[in-house]
Amino acid sequence: MKFKxxxxxxxxxxxxxxYINEVLEDPEYVEYDVKEIKHVVTMMPGAKVSRGGMFYMxxxxxIRK
Numbered sequence: 054m055k056f057k058x059x060x061x062x063x064x065x066x067x068x069x070x071x072y073i074n075e076v077l078e079d080p081e082y083v084e085y086d087v088k089e090i091k092h093v094v095t096m097m098p099g100a101k102v103s104r105g106g107m108f109y110m111x112x113x114x115x116i117r118k
Contacts, residue, residue, distance in 0.1 A: 069109040085115035
């Protein structure tokens with residue numbers, strides 16, 4: 054496979070950063086370089102922003118070395 058995409062989800066930006074770092078250290082992706090990381094922030098359905106009702110997602114695009 055020439056490329057892989059990994060989706061990472063979290064309920065806080067700090068957790069998202071932690072999960073992204075865990076994926077980047079995963080042995081499964083040793084043969085791949087990171088091409089792009091995109092972040093998306095959305096509201097959780099029915100949640101209030103003042104109570105942390107945000108949902109954080111990142112997509113990581115890996116290209117084979």
